[in-house]
Amino acid sequence: MTELSDELLVAYVDGQFVREQTRAIDKVLGRDGVVAARVDALKEAHGRLEAAFEAILAGEVVEILATPMLPPRLKPQRENGLARIGVAIVGIGIALAALVGGYGWPLVMPNLAALPQQSPAITGSIPAAQQH
Amino acid sequence: MPLAQALFADALPSAAQWMCYPSDSRGEWPLRPMVVEAHSSGGGQGVRAEILSGSVRQEVIAILPRLKRFADVLAGEKREGRALLRRALLRMLKSESSDRRDNPFDRWAFAEIYGLWQSELRHHADSDRETPTENDFGELFAQTQGAKPDALAANFLWQLSPQQRSALLLVYGEGFSHEDAGRVLDTSSDTIQSCLVRTSASLADRLSAKRAAKVALGQREPVNEEIAG
Numbered sequence: 001m002t003e004l005s006d007e008l009l010v011a012y013v014d015g016q017f018v019r020e021q022t023r024a025i026d027k028v029l030g031r032d033g034v035v036a037a038r039v040d041a042l043k044e045a046h047g048r049l050e051a052a053f054e055a056i057l058a059g060e061v062v063e064i065l066a067t068p069m070l071p072p073r074l075k076p077q078r079e080n081g082l083a084r085i086g087v088a089i090v091g092i093g094i095a096l097a098a099l100v101g102g103y104g105w106p107l108v109m110p111n112l113a114a115l116p117q118q119s120p121a122i123t124g125s126i127p128a129a130q131q132h
Numbered sequence: 133m134p135l136a137q138a139l140f141a142d143a144l145p146s147a148a149q150w151m152c153y154p155s156d157s158r159g160e161w162p163l164r165p166m167v168v169e170a171h172s173s174g175g176g177q178g179v180r181a182e183i184l185s186g187s188v189r190q191e192v193i194a195i196l197p198r199l200k201r202f203a204d205v206l207a208g209e210k211r212e213g214r215a216l217l218r219r220a221l222l223r224m225l226k227s228e229s230s231d232r233r234d235n236p237f238d239r240w241a242f243a244e245i246y247g248l249w250q251s252e253l254r255h256h257a258d259s260d261r262e263t264p265t266e267n268d269f270g271e272l273f274a275q276t277q278g279a280k281p282d283a284l285a286a287n288f289l290w291q292l293s294p295q296q297r298s299a300l301l302l303v304y305g306e307g308f309s310h311e312d313a314g315r316v317l318d319t320s321s322d323t324i325q326s327c328l329v330r331t332s333a334s335l336a337d338r339l340s341a342k343r344a345a346k347v348a349l350g351q352r353e354p355v356n357e358e359i360a361g
Binding site: 006007010013014037038041042044045046048049050051052053054055056057058059060061062064 | 196197198200201204205271272273274281282284285286289300301303304305325326328329332333335336337339340343
């Protein structure tokens with residue numbers, strides 16, 4: 001019987017060896033049934049652990065899928081350029097209508113010189129008939 | 133309470149994000165990760181599909197089932213695993229920019245979960261936290277289409293320490309190298325290697341013993357039949 005440690009055989013089963021080392025162990029397995037049986041057991045252990053972790057992952061996904069879902073909530077689409085242009089045109093139209101309707105500020109500034117001059121209020125001593 | 137709410141209730145008070153893989157008629161699975169939003173307000177118990185943007189959240193969502201598995205395996209049960217993952221995700225979302233650096237996201241995320249678990253273990257060494265039972269651990273396995281989980285493997289994993297289970301998961305479940313597994317679990321690759329050898333050898337011993345027992349039983353049965361005949 002050939003003495004091969006579990007450390008060596010686990011590394012072999014996990015595929016950590018280069019080709020030459022793998023071939024050397026393959027040769028031993030071909031002529032030593034005890035080592036071959038041990039490798040088979042390690043391979044089975046490896047396979048069962050992988051399958052167990054896969055089953056746990058599947059359980060997580062099943063749990064997620066069991067969560068009830070509502071239909072997607074509709075969001076205003078930011079990328080819709082036509083809608084944005086339409087809103088802008090309507091806005092400009094309202095602004096123009098306001099201008100035409102006489103609410104032209106700030107485009108039309110008041111002509112201060114054209115305003116009627118108010119005579120200063122005089123309170124006092126000379127009667128209006130005597131001022132001329 | 134829906135799972136998404138349970139996971140993210142603290143992180144996002146009014147809405148929780150979750151990930152789901154929609155089924156595909158062509159049989160390709162997973163098709164495309166889709167974020168769904170679970171609303172906790174308004175009495176509605178449901179989730180709403182919605183594609184989200186944002187680097188960290190998207191990355192978390194993309195590997196969420198794997199993160200959940202890691203947390204569950206580490207904690208040994210669903211309830212504790214879910215709570216651990218929720219706390220770890222909150223920490224991840226806060227510390228992403230400063231701690232992540234150039235690490236691959238999955239390795240960084242696993243390390244964050246493990247680091248938090250270890251830190252909490254240190255600070256609550258005298259707490260009366262219950263050890264998960266074998267039934268609790270068995271609930272982690274999917275039971276679909278009548279297929280029973282591998283009882284021997286489940287029992288074996290349950291009996292291991294959380295660190296040993298996590299090392300096995302990272303190498304055999306996630307396909308990490310020993311070096312990467314060591315980085316996640318804050319230990320050397322040699323420690324990971326020796327852990328794998330010990331645990332694999334131990335499970336192999338069990339399997340061999342079971343096989344030998346079967347053979348012995350098979351040899352005895354004809355004798356019994358002879359006696360009966």
